[in-house]
Amino acid sequence: MKIFIDTAEVEQIKLLVPTGLIDGVTTNPSLIAKSGRKIGEAIVEMCALIPGPISAEAVASDYDTLLAEGRFLAKIAPNVVVKLPLTPVGLRVCKTLSDEGTPVNVTLCFSAVQALLAAKSGATYISPFIGRLDDNGSDGMELIRDIRLIYDNYGFETQILAASARTALHVRDAALAGADCATLPPAVFNALYKHVLTDLGLDAFMKDWITTGQSIL
Ligand code: E4P
Numbered sequence: 235m236k237i238f239i240d241t242a243e244v245e246q247i248k249l250l251v252p253t254g255l256i257d258g259v260t261t262n263p264s265l266i267a268k269s270g271r272k273i274g275e276a277i278v279e280m281c282a283l284i285p286g287p288i289s290a291e292a293v294a295s296d297y298d299t300l301l302a303e304g305r306f307l308a309k310i311a312p313n314v315v316v317k318l319p320l321t322p323v324g325l326r327v328c329k330t331l332s333d334e335g336t337p338v339n340v341t342l343c344f345s346a347v348q349a350l351l352a353a354k355s356g357a358t359y360i361s362p363f364i365g366r367l368d369d370n371g372s373d374g375m376e377l378i379r380d381i382r383l384i385y386d387n388y389g390f391e392t393q394i395l396a397a398s399a400r401t402a403l404h405v406r407d408a409a410l411a412g413a414d415c416a417t418l419p420p421a422v423f424n425a426l427y428k429h430v431l432t433d434l435g436l437d438a439f440m441k442d443w444i445t446t447g448q449s450i451l
Pocket of ligand 1: 262
């Protein structure tokens with residue numbers, strides 16, 4: 235499963251690049267607002283840090299402007315993925331950009347039939363929002379499983395990008411459900427390393443090691 239980082243904070247991305255585990259980045263208008271950065275500048279820096287897909291979201295509500303924004307964002311760097319909302323206009327633009335060879339990440343997906351429409355519109359990625367569904371009394375992971383089944387039934391190549399992940403358990407369950415990728419806030423990514431038995435075990439090994447008086451080098 236590919237791991238993307240869900241942030242517009244370039245400094246956070248820089249810290250995570252040395253892990254060698256980050257395949258891409260997703261941003262959205264709220265994350266850009268929180269970062270206080272200009273979208274173009276932030277995306278340029280991210281694209282230079284990570285060669286994988288960097289999602290940059292277009293925001294207009296009419297077809298012509300949304301398409302122009304998408305084309306503008308796509309020109310920033312070859313690894314930009316244009317993020318578009320799951321609306322009739324968003325999917326029309328998705329089709330146009332996809333036909334032009336620009337990868338599109340369709341965002342704000344909350345149902346399996348929405349995901350079906352995105353795939354039929356040529357989306358490279360579909361972003362079902364697990365956490366926000368859970369927050370609203372639904373089962374986010376059920377959506378991932380449903381989309382997996384539908385895409386496999388019809389051979390759609392659109393990649394399922396589990397979004398709005400809040401916990402390491404979300405990541406485990408998304409992987410079990412066959413999501414192609416997951417996008418994680420830095421804190422959730424860092425939590426993937428953690429297990430209390432790893433910490434306790436390491437502590438015991440180190441205490442015993444010291445008693446040997448040895449050094450490896
Ligand atoms: C997806 O691409 C979104 O940026 C993100 O995962 C939304 O997460 P949130 O529900 O925590 O805002």
